Amino acid sequence: METLINIDNGGTLTDICVWDGTELSFTKTLTTPHDLSECLFAGIEKASAKLYGDADLTRLLHQAQHIRYSTTQGTNALVERKGPMIGVVTTIADLADRMVTTPAAEKLRNGVIGDRFLVVDPNSADLEFDAVQLVNRLTTLGAARVVIVGSDPDQEHTLRHILLRKFPRHLLGSVPLIYSWELAGDRDAARRTWSCVINAFLHPTMERFLYGAERRLKEYKVANPLLVYRNDGASSRVAKSIALKTYSSGPRGGLEGTAALAKVYGLRHALMMDIGGTTTDVGVVGDNQVLVRERGAIEGVDISYAMSDVGSTGVGGSSVIEVVDGRITVGPQSVGAAPGPACFGFGGKQATITDVNLLLGVLDPDTYLDGTFTLDPERSRAVITETVARPLGVSLEEALVRMENAYFTALAGAFERWVEPDTTLLAFGGAGPMSAAGAARLAGVRRVLIPRTAAVFSAFGIAFSDIGKTYEVILNEATPAAATQAYAGLAARAERDMFQEGYALTDCDTDWQLVLENLDDGSASRIPYTDGDEVEYPGHALSLELTVTARLPHPELDADRAVTVAAAPSSGTRAVRSSAERVDEVAVHVLDDLSPGHVGEGPAIIEGPFFTARVLPGWYFQVTAAGDLLLSDHH
Known part of the structure; x- marks a missing residue:
């Protein structure tokens, strides 16, 4: 049983990629925002039809070793501020100022925390009364979850002892209390608090859907677990995952796929451009390694966990293109899958690049999504005329050309800062291959690689994921004895967690690292660690880190090789507009x-x-x- 189902759930489309131990097969389905489990199971059923000739959902589910799942729903919930109000109680008097040092941090605080931020004196003679009063006040202000932040674990332990007695968990309506040192062993209180706040905000959205999906799987008597794909490139059971690590997990899948193809083609500097329905995600693979930040950032605030260095811009296949103050703008508003672009026929009243490409002739209305979906050009024509052509006072044809140029320019702006002289752009996502050449030329990139799996490339990248855990604990003393004690504690946690994942720790790969954080500039480095090693490094704060990996089967990709060159046969021609005045008959090839x-x-x-x-x-x-497909610019 080596079949692995990999799913990337986006705002507009959900991608399914199945590895059966020998070959990859893939398909797509429309995302169903009202019930995400609907598109999950619809997608798996479509995948079973491709594998077996006839749809057999039960057969595929029972043949799957694992289902690995990535979703943008948590990311979208944060962007749209669709989550619970969060409150903070802290013993650190200046924590609010330390958390809000940039406009981005202020914006996130206003949207998620607001004025629900209170300080308690840890040395107060009435600490018990004060702590209870503050939590009550936060709930009165609307906090549905409360983050407790102490300057050290002992302070949080004291508050926990008080609050558990005063707010028992078994009571109806009890407010979840999140203790910062439990979630993140990070000396930086601002990063630690932001990590807890964002995790608390994302948690309900992810919990409702993922446990709902697990319940539906049990109805099919599926014994193998649903795995959550994380933004560190590993996967884990739903019950062993934290919501924070689902943020930007889809782009990490794209980066892992990019790294796999960079190795195949010998690319030193590969730049991914993943154009989804709502955003364009950009990341870098250098020398076959995904570029990762030691401390990740979400919406402009630093968090305690490492994350791939991905930049997201509100430009996607469903981004709204409109006229604002006499000029064409692209995004960040998106029509998503519902109502979707006007040409989808679901009631969309705003123009998108999908509508533009349909009227330019780039898209065939009868072959969209491999002919599973028919587009309506008349709806696109009406919407673009009303919202763009008339406000600009130009013809429909001129509006289309200007809208395309605006879209190319917006895309180029999303990735041009990462461009180097030998950059190869990997373009994927639903809208990536249509726009890659136009954006690349503006950004000075002369080579574009479009994977055959471009439409489901993030799901393809998930296929290279293993089951994994990473743990980190602070060493308060720079002694071998303190390190040995931490070592034993982490080993015990890892053994318990991997057993719950279905693996013995002795059957897993383990990587022990001593993390050295420079006390002057906050930078960090790692050195391999063996139990009993010396750990005295003056001028550094120390942590012990353990990464545990249970290997899963991966697709095997052969290195690129020379092939005999011949002219590509065409299947016909298509009338494609190249300017307001000109339409060309363009050769059409079927890959x-x-x-x-x-x-x-x-x-x-x-x-x-x-x-x-x-x-x-x-x-x-x-x-x-x-x-x-490898494209090269000879212009």
Whole structure:
């Protein structure tokens, strides 16, 4: 039983990629915001039809070793501020000032915490009375969850002892209390508090859906667990995951896929551009390694956990393109999957790049999503005329060209700061292949790689995930004895957690690192650690870190090789507008009908599995040995 189901749930579409131990197969389905489990099971059923010829959901579920799941729902909940009000009680008098040092931090505080931030004196003779009064006050102000922050674990332990007696968990309506040192062993109180606040905000959204999905799986008598894919590239059971680590997990899947292809093609500097329905996510793989920040950041505030360095911009396939103060703007507002672009026919009244590409001729209304969805050009024409052409006082044709240029410019702005002379842009996501060449040229990138799995590439990247845990504990004393005690504690935690994941610790890979945090500048470095090693490093604060990994099967990708070059056959032509005055008959190629080594030049359209790639004039394309598309700019 080596079948692994990998799912990336986005705001507009949900992608499913299945590895059966030999081959990958994939499909897509529309996201159902009203009930996410609906699109989850609909997608798995569609995948079973591709595998077996006829849909057999139960068979695929029972053959799966694991279902690994990534979702943007937590990310979207934070962006849209759809979560519980959070309160904070702290013993640190200046913590509020330390947490809010930038406009971004102030914006996040106003949206999530507001005025629900209170300080208690840990040395008060009436500490018990004060603590209870403050929690009561926060709940009166609307706090549905309260984060407790002490300057050290002992202060939090004291508060816990008080609050558990005064607010027993078994009472109806009891407010969850989150203790900062439990979630994050981080000396920096601001990072630690932000980590708890964001986690508390995301938790209800993730909990409702993920446990709901698990319950539905049990109805099919599925014994193997649903795994949550995390933003550190590993996966774990729902009950062993924290909500904070689901944030930006989809982009991490894209980065892992980028790293896999960077190795295949020998790319030193690979830049991913993942264009979804709502955002474009950009990240870097250098020398086959995903670029990771020691301390991640969410919405401009630092947190206690490492995260891949991903930049997100509100430009996607469903981003609204409109006229504001006489000029065309792109995003950040998105129409999502419901109502979606106007051409979807679900009542959308705002224009998107999907509508633009349909009227330009780039998209065929009858072959969208491999023919599983028909687009309505008349709806696009009406919306663009009303919202863009008339406000600008230009023809529909001129409006389309300007809207496309605005979209290319917005995309280029999303990634141009990461560009180096030898950068290769990996373009994927539903809208990536359509716009990659136009954006790359503006940003000075001359080579674009479009994976054959571009439409489901983040789900493809999840296929390289293992089950894993990372633990970190602060060493208050720089002595071998203190390190040995911490070592034993982490080993015991790891043994318990991996047993609950279904693995013995002795069957897992373990990596022990001593984390050295520079007391002057806060930078951190790591050195391998063995129990009993010396741990005295003057000028550094010390932590012990353990990473445990239970290996799962991964797709095996062969290195790129030279192939015989031949002209790519076309399946026909399509009328594509290149300017307000000009429409060209452009060759159309079907990627599944092409062979490794087939080449061609723009202008051209290449229809891939669930995506359409646009090759602009001056660009050349070649099908690689693995069946991917490599575009090069000869302009």
